[in-house]
Amino acid sequence: xxxxxxxxxxFALLGDGFTVVMDYYMDxxxxxxxxxxxxxILHDGILQREGKLYVLSSHFHPDHFNxxxxxxxxxxPDIIYILSKDILKHRRAKEExxxxxxxxxxxVDETLKIKAFGSTDVGVSFLIEAQGKTFFHAGxxxxxxxxxxxxxxxxxxxxxxxLYQIDYIYRxxxxxxxxxxxxxxxxxxxxxxxxxxxxxxxxxxxxxPMHFTPEYxxxxxxxxxxxxxxVEFIPVTHSGQIIKL
Numbered sequence: 001x002x003x004x005x006x007x008x009x010x011f012a013l014l015g016d017g018f019t020v021v022m023d024y025y026m027d028x029x030x031x032x033x034x035x036x037x038x039x040x041i042l043h044d045g046i047l048q049r050e051g052k053l054y055v056l057s058s059h060f061h062p063d064h065f066n067x068x069x070x071x072x073x074x075x076x077p078d079i080i081y082i083l084s085k086d087i088l089k090h091r092r093a094k095e096e097x098x099x100x101x102x103x104x105x106x107x108v109d110e111t112l113k114i115k116a117f118g119s120t121d122v123g124v125s126f127l128i129e130a131q132g133k134t135f136f137h138a139g140x141x142x143x144x145x146x147x148x149x150x151x152x153x154x155x156x157x158x159x160x161x162x163l164y165q166i167d168y169i170y171r172x173x174x175x176x177x178x179x180x181x182x183x184x185x186x187x188x189x190x191x192x193x194x195x196x197x198x199x200x201x202x203x204x205x206x207x208x209p210m211h212f213t214p215e216y217x218x219x220x221x222x223x224x225x226x227x228x229x230x231v232e233f234i235p236v237t238h239s240g241q242i243i244k245l
Contacts, residue, residue, distance in 0.1 A: 001131060005241040007025055009064055011137065027041065027042045041242075047072060054112070057069070058084050061121075083101070104116065141182075147188065174202065177205045177206060207232070
């Protein structure tokens with residue numbers, strides 16, 4: 001299998017006979033002034049792959065759900081859309097556009113299983129089981145503590161909620177093969193805190209950073225911590241990067 005980093009928190013998982021596009025925001029090349037995406041790895045190849053095509057979005061924020069994905073059905077009427085129910089609640093799509101999941105719900109077919117877990121912002125995170133491996137896309141699940149700006153009571157409350165969410169996951173899933181998780185430098189000095197707490201709690205074989213645009217060096221600095229804890233770290237260096245799994 002291959003994992004393709006598209007942009008921001010957008011990935012595509014390429015397996016035998018299936019493709020999963022997660023949290024598409026924009027393609028590996030930026031949009032033009034007219035709002036039309038330039039050619040990129042997704043439009044130029046991934047969307048044309050043979051086999052089943054699944055599209056996942058973890059929540060309604062525009063950097064995780066781009067309504068453009070709904071137009072892909074014009075060329076690929078067989079697409080299976082699996083979206084967080086808050087997208088429907090915020091009227092970003094219609095009920096008939098997708099299958100809708102909230103925390104604790106799942107989708108299963110003969111190719112894969114997708115379970116929705118919680119978030120510390122809005123929407124959900126996704127655990128995908130396919131070809132004997134597990135892949136976790138965190139969406140906006142993170143320790144959004146903002147401790148450089150917030151008082152201690154506020155950031156500790158946020159942290160407590162994050163730890164509750166990963167405890168909920170741990171009770172059902174003790175280990176994961178591949179984790180895509182935010183390493184967002186906007187949080188300040190402790191921006192790697194949530195990622196560290198996650199891999200401390202849940203055994204992670206391979207970690208891929210996301211939600212750091214465009215500070216690659218700061219996101220990849222987490223590699224040292226991950227490797228010290230026995231986790232394989234995949235540095236992300238550019239949009240369109242193909243990661244062999």
